[in-house]
Amino acid sequence: MEWELVMGLEVHIELATKTKIFCGCSTEFGGAPNTHCCPVCTGMPGTLPVLNRQVVEYAVRAGLALNCDINRYHKFDRKNYFYPDLTKAYQISQLYLPFAQNGHVDLKLKNGDTSTIRIHEIHMEEDAGKLIHSSYGDETYPDYNRCGVPLIEIVSEPDFRTTEEVIAYLTKLKSICEYLDISDCKMEEGSMRADVNLSIRPKGSDTLGTRTEMKNINSFKAIERAIAYETKRQIALVEDGGRVVQETRRWDESKAQTFAMRSKENAQDYRYFPEPDLPPVRISEEEIAYYRSICPEFAEQKAERYVSELGLSAEDAAILADSKYLAELFEGTVAICKDAAEVRYWMMTQVLYFLNERNLQPADITLAAEDFAAFVQIVKAGRINRQTGKTVFEAMFFAEAPFDLEGYIREHDLEQVDDDALITETIRALIAANPKAVEQYRSGQTKIVGFFVGQTMKQLKGKANPATVNAVLERELNQG
Amino acid sequence: MEIKKELVSYVADLSRIRLDETEVAEMQAQMSEIVGYMDILNQLDTDGIEPMSHIFSIANVLRDDVVQPSYPRADILRNAPEHTDEAFVVPKTVE
């Protein structure tokens, strides 16, 4: 039987506020355990939460960007569960009246198709703490620095049919949040987390199968693997005459499997009730209008502009525009050196290569647009050739900005050799030393010219102007 | 609504509270009383009345996003029955 995959996503995004959602403790990542804590976020009796204004702004702006209806009146609820990652034994969340509902995200797929993922709702909530388990003893040490960091949870409808759609959706959410400057969305650091609800059904059926929910997936790659694993598991189970049980399953990256969580962890009876400690929130029309007015240009509009105004291909434009950090570097550099084609070349070949090779994120780029633009101008002026340019670019990319470009070229003696006399001298010596190759060339095997180009470059330490080398070779080889 | 023993045990389980037989009976009586009171409220006709979300008719009690000093860690940990120098100690939550 042919099976169809049906998925829905719950994506948690940590908002990049300076303080926690209900207290003034810092949200900074990586502090010593339990040093960003106060009586409010550790749930001491008698304390009261006070909502962070910035959380509401960031959340509403995300809701607008995801085409949601913003509820002008929303409130908080208590989600009760007793687990040591929470200090209060409940999480303040929104169930009955979340701040945003009925949104959608349009995705562009590789084959050119578009697909629309509906968003059921987005709510605000507080993050839980981190549990550090003793590797030998029977103890766990909760770290509550993250407890109370603001989150939005974006709940989609079960509209995903392929892994490609899931990845495209997450990439788009990340891109939107970057442009809004409301989250860094780093899956590795947990500031973006996705739970995948997955079920299978016979292709063509319109009833939903029983779903499982996968948690603890920490990277795009892990999501792909987890979906593939869980799909296979469910199909094998059903084809063997079994039934899928609705349950939460934990993805184990090292074992590349999902495991059912213990039944106690599975007991999802949260006994929600209205949060009595927080008054409701009203959002005015003026606020909404203001947030709309400061909405930035997102990846799609940017990509279109890169194609129409800067002459990039649609593929390159999409890649550069997807990340705010790549787009800023690209646009900033083009603004100075006015050569989009040249900047595109170095972005696509060098910048993306280094990010991929070193497993870096675009947000980690330290290269300044000023340095990049100066580099482009030096290459265009012919002061270094493109091959040498790659070495220089690498040094510049990994150095602290500002980079001393002139100093580096001088120090490493990289200035391009475009001295006709020197190049001619080098080539004549090579011709004299390789009569056989010359013979081959003259008998019509002109491809052998590549050998001479390589040898000339080697003799001149890769600094020669390739155009001059080619011209001189042509002249010299065809003489005599 | 009748509060059965099983429900008391279920709620205790969700709350990670261990109750012995006597305590279950005690809780059963108390919870029945509380939920019985809700039954009285349920007799009222509330059709067309907006559920109250807060006892005061206020909204938008907000604070600015300005970092305040957190508490010294030792003070935060002090009330816990068990702690190390840097963290609370709880029974291990994974097997």
Ligand SMILES: [Zn+2]
């Ligand atoms: Zn706090």
